[in-house]
Amino acid sequence: MDTKSMNLLMRVGAAAAVLSLAACASPEKTPATAAVAVSHNAVENAVTAGAPELAPAEISAARDKMMRANQALAAKDYKTARELAVQAQADAKLAQSKANSAKATAAADALNEDLRVLRQEVDRANSDQQQ
């Protein structure tokens, strides 16, 4: 095999590699600043909703991914930054909805308990009267 044919083979190989990449995966080239900003917002909303107390695992996962997304952004690894931002956003939204549902469930439980006690009192008052 001569150098010319070797060169051709390498070219074809490179073209094939480029084609295969273009066919099965689309590399990210644009900065992921917007995606990272959106996920940052989502994390802040979750914290406001009480996620650090009510969904600690989810919010710390979101924060960790946020941090790594920022790092990737700084390193101009936009693909990774975007992927991490999307995951951080999903984690943050789950943390926020978990916090909300925990609060709403607690409120409903407390009200139902109040109601139970109130009903008991009313029943007792009524049965006292009948004696």
Next chain:
Amino acid sequence: MKMNFLKAMVFAGAVALAGCSTVPTTTPTLDEARADFVAANNNPQVATYAQMEFKQAGEALDRANQAAAQRESLDTIDRLAYVAKQKIATAQEVAKAKAAEAEVANAGRERDRVQLEARTAEADRAKRDAAAAQAQAAAAQAQAQDAQAQAAAAQQQAAQQADRAARLEALLVELHAQKTERGMVVTIGDVLFATDRAELNANGMATVKKLAEIMTQNPDRTVMVEGFTDSTGSAAHNKDLSERRAASVAQALVGLGVPRERIGMRGYGEAFPVASNDTASNRQLNRRVEIVLSNAGAPIPPRAAQR
């Protein structure tokens, strides 16, 4: 939503067949995401309260399935499956929160209802208690009034009795009644009768009227009317005259409204003289009618020996 899932699966299958590889690949995370999706799809709360979130989760799962069908790197499939999984969990949590909020609203309304019920019951109870207290007070008042009336009646009765006793006393004094062991004795002398006759004259009638008044006012007393004569004339005549005079007095009492059963009557003739028959004035004393008024509620003892 089920349709979406099915479509996604069919699409994933089609892509897998037409794509880079003929054998679709999967990861544990994708399997979990698929199972979570089925569970969320079966949760009626998700369908009611988190349609939008569930739709977005379905779309994320579609992307993960596509990546799997196209045999992209396990890392990429895992990453997409993870996002889908988190979004499915988010839909579940949103549904849970909204369902709890609905329960809160419901419980609030229910509490208001129970509180109202309690206050109504309390008010009813207070009303009943007040009514009972009022009834009790009224009963006590009625009782007090009864006692007062009873006392007044007793007082009145006592007053009446005293009044009656006083009147009786006065009448008996007027009639020159004498107290004996048989009762009060009122004597009607023969001057109150026509001579040798049994008819009472006006003065005799006045005396009998007073006696009738005493009888009316003292219904627990009876009288015994006893006639006597002097010893002049035959005993049979005297007995007859004494009986007729006693009967005349008794008849007069009946005529004045005294019941017959309260009047006893007897003629003794010349028996039981109150004086010797040797002078005219003494004989006049013996010609008499004695009216014995019983003591209250007691019978008149029979005339015993000569006094």
